[in-house]
Amino acid sequence: MEITASLVKELRERSGAGMMECKKALTENAGNIDAAMEYLRKTGLAKADKKAGRxxxxxxxxxxxxxxxxxxxxxxxxxxxxxxxxxxxxxxxxxxxxxxxxxxxxxxxxxxxxxxxxxxxxxxxxxxxxxxxxxxxxxxxxxxxxxxNTVAGYVHGGRIGVLVELTGGTEELARGIAMHVAAMNPPYAKPSEVPADFIAKEKEIELAKMTDKDKAKPAEILEKIISGKIAKIINEVTLTGQPYALNTDLTVEAVLKKEGADIVGFKRLAVGEGIEKVVEDYAAEVMKQAGLA
Structure with missing residues (x-):
């Protein structure tokens, strides 16, 4: 069967493959466009397998x-x-x-x-x-x-994405909170989610940072000092305790209360987080090949 330009064009439109790949697929399959599609899929899988380790x-x-x-x-x-x-x-x-x-x-x-x-x-x-x-x-x-519930999502530049779920409030508010999460990346939504072992470790650190004079204060005063420092840390690591990115005069918690809403939770993804990237030192590679390193 003759492999016409129109046949190649049709396969290109259906498969998205390049012109030469389509022509080869049609030639290998006697002009049968369905068989050529299957051929392209199989060769695509083979190519994908070769690159899967990168x-x-x-x-x-x-x-x-x-x-x-x-x-x-x-x-x-x-x-x-x-x-x-x-x-x-x-x-x-x-x-x-x-x-x-x-x-x-x-x-x-x-x-x-x-x-x-x-x-x-x-x-x-x-x-x-x-x-x-x-x-x-x-x-x-x-x-x-x-x-x-009230749900909104936000993606910043294709690199960071956030979903926010609220009870009450509006989708506009949820999107604003999602923008805040994208920018500030709080580890936890609210104080009740902060692990006890995190708090215990922070107390230990704050106590170690205190002077002997402070440590000599009465136990109840010492506890108030430590509690104040821990409360500040909890505000820093929780969404509700942070100043709202779109209105820093208010905390996120205050904004939610003002709008009659509460945070159920959020999910945040950033491209490539947790993947160990290979950093190529091209200058060192050239020096090595030139026998200069």
Missing amino acids: VAAEGRITLAQKGGKAVLVEVNSETDFVGKDENFVNFANAVAQIALDTGAADIEALKAAKYSDGSSTVEEARAALVGKVGENVQLRRLVRVDGS
């Missing part, structure tokens, strides 16, 4: 939301350049929407879900993207909020 610590966080349901997905690439590539961005946005629509509870469930083209899974689409962008691409993390 560190992928760049990429983006994507958000999808509808009412009280919202989801964040982290999709990683090897370089920031690919993380901004149109094909990569479109894929990341699509998988966030699929995660929301399907109710996928984790990454494995998301990988098995049907991709937006209806003819492949998310995992197959990921493998095809690897072949297209030439880098390892990974679906790393997924967090979601699924309830009847």
Whole structure:
């Protein structure tokens, strides 16, 4: 069968693969476009497998939301350049929407879900993207909020994503709180979440920092001094105790009370956090190869 330009064009539109790859796939499969699609998927998976061991610590966080349901997905690439590539961005946005629509509870469930083209899974689409962008691409993390409370999400520059859930209040307030969490990264939402061992350790540190003169004070006074210092530390590490980023005259707790709301919780993702990145020292490598190091 003759491999016409229109046939190659149709396969390109369906697969997103390059012209030469499409022509080869059609040639290998006697012009059968469905068989050529399957061929491209299989070769894409092979390419993806070869790149799977590479560190992928760049990429983006994507958000999808509808009412009280919202989801964040982290999709990683090897370089920031690919993380901004149109094909990569479109894929990341699509998988966030699929995660929301399907109710996928984790990454494995998301990988098995049907991709937006209806003819492949998310995992197959990921493998095809690897072949297209030439880098390892990974679906790393997924967090979601699924309830009847006030929910909002915020993504800063594709690098940091936050979901916030409130009882009461408005979606606008929840989004403002999400912006605060993105900027300030509080470890805990409220004082009741701060672990007892953290508080005990901080008390130990504060006591060690005190002078002998302070330590000689009556026990009840010493306890008040230590308690005051711990209260300040707890405010620093909790969302509700921090000055609100959008109005630093008030704490987040004061803003919530003013709006008749309370924090249920938040989820925050930052691209690549926890991944050990490989830092290339190109100058040292050149010196070494030149026999100068």
